[in-house]
Amino acid sequence: MIPSRPVRPGLLHPALPAVFLLALLALCGAAGCSRDEGSRASAAGPEGEFETLELRYQGNNGTVSPIELAEDLGYLAPIRLNFVGSTVSGPQSVQAVVTGDTDFGGAFNGAIIKLIAAKAPIVAVVGYYGVDEHRQSGFYVLNDSPLRTARDLLDRSISMNTLGAHSEFMVKEFLSRNQLAPEEARRVTLLVVPPVNGEQLLREKQVDVASLSDIYRDRALERGGIRPLFSDYELYGKFTAGSYVMKTSFIKKNPRTARRFVEATARAIEWARSTPRETVVARCIALMKKRGRNEEDSAIKYWRSYGVAGKGGLIAERDFQIWIDWMVRSGELKPGEIALDRVYTNEFNPYANEQATP
Structure with a gap:
């Protein structure tokens, strides 16, 4: 459902300082003052089909994200995740991607649109959380x-x-x-x-x-x-609410690594969807204990779904268009300012082929 009569910007206590900061960071990344993703050693030997074997990221204590589950299931191998710290919000997670401190991050789709409008050089590559009857x-x-x-x-x-x-x-x-x-x-x-x-x-x-x-x-x-x-x-109702993003420059330099990342995420989402809830929860609790972050696992016991609407995290046009329309109506964006092909891609998702099959 497309929102009607949206509230104009500035009616609530706005997050303007954060938006301006992220815009500056995005411009900084576009100007080349972020860390060089290609500075790390690339893969060699039998694993050399991937440009890098390490993906840096920020996580959330007490939870297990789809990509963390994917690594534990072996879907990401030989690539490994490198946890560099915790985050409490999507915009903060994407900010770290823009500055080059991490290789991927995740945020609410509306926030991703705002960052792209502020010239952040990022693109959404796979949905990772959403809303359904179980997760809301x-x-x-x-x-x-x-x-x-x-x-x-x-x-x-x-x-x-x-x-x-x-x-x-x-x-x-x-x-x-x-x-x-x-x-x-x-x-x-x-x-x-x-x-x-x-x-x-x-x-x-x-x-x-x-x-x-x-x-x-x-x-x-x-x-x-x-x-x-x-x-x-x-x-x-049911919809994919947030996506993993990567910098466009990272994808250009590391296309095979980016593809494996999306494939692994997609497979983990479908594994969690088709596996009994008790088995998923047990796996997540075991993973939390294994990674040794001194986390409290009481909340994860209530996990019921990732809420992702699209198969394997496939991103639908509606997942972003609804927020673009909302922001145009509220005056935060101009009509036609943001094109959908600039916002997301399903290029690396293995389930995109199924979607295209009649």
């Missing part, structure tokens, strides 16, 4: 909260992991569909809170509404005492 982000209040409608959010606070990404888009859409005027929407305060702390701050009444996603949401619901106000699944 909800906006929750305490059971005794008086908040029940969009208008009740005026002069209230909502926690989310970052601004300018998935959760902020959902809040804006919720307000828009309920016809809040621009001056009213400006009275809603968005607060940046690490996902792991959202439930705690809600229960301590330090925020009025908390954005809780998939495993954090299910864990909070099991404890009880909270109820949903709205969710992304209610707003949009």
Whole structure:
């Protein structure tokens, strides 16, 4: 569903400083001041079909992403992942790609569009998380909260992991569909809170509404005492929400490595989709213990789905067009400013051939 009557930019507490920073970083990368992806030693010997055997990335403690699962399943071999640190948001993850500190990152598709509009030299190569009946982000209040409608959010606070990404888009859409005027929407305060702390701050009444996603949401619901106000699944149904991105220069220099990365991700998504949930969870817990990051594994036990709509993470036009249309209507983009072939590619996905088959 295409959003109607979107809120104009600037109505909520905007993430302008982060957007400007990312734009500068993107320009810096385009000008050649990022680290050279080709400076690392390339593969040699029998593994020499790949330009590099190492992919640097940022991860999230307490979770296992599709590419991490892919490596553990052996789908990425002989390429290895090199964990360089944790991230709490998609824009931060992509920022590291733009500056050359990592080789791939992942973010909400709307945030990817914003970064590309800011001249970030990146392209989405495969979907890696989404929304379905099992995996969704909800906006929750305490059971005794008086908040029940969009208008009740005026002069209230909502926690989310970052601004300018998935959760902020959902809040804006919720307000828009309920016809809040621009001056009213400006009275809603968005607060940046690490996902792991959202439930705690809600229960301590330090925020009025908390954005809780998939495993954090299910864990909070099991404890009880909270109820949903709205969710992304209610707003949009099933869709791929976020994608892995790489720099265009990295792909040009490392096409075979990029292809193996996408293929491995695609296979892991389908393995998780077709494998009993208990088996997937057990594999993820074993992986977390094996990688030795001193992580808490209680949340992963609530894993139910990656939520990816397309087979093997195939990116559909709708996955990005819906947000481009939204931003054009809100005035954040000009009509025709962003072409879809600049935003994503399914070139490396092995399931693209199946999609093209009648």
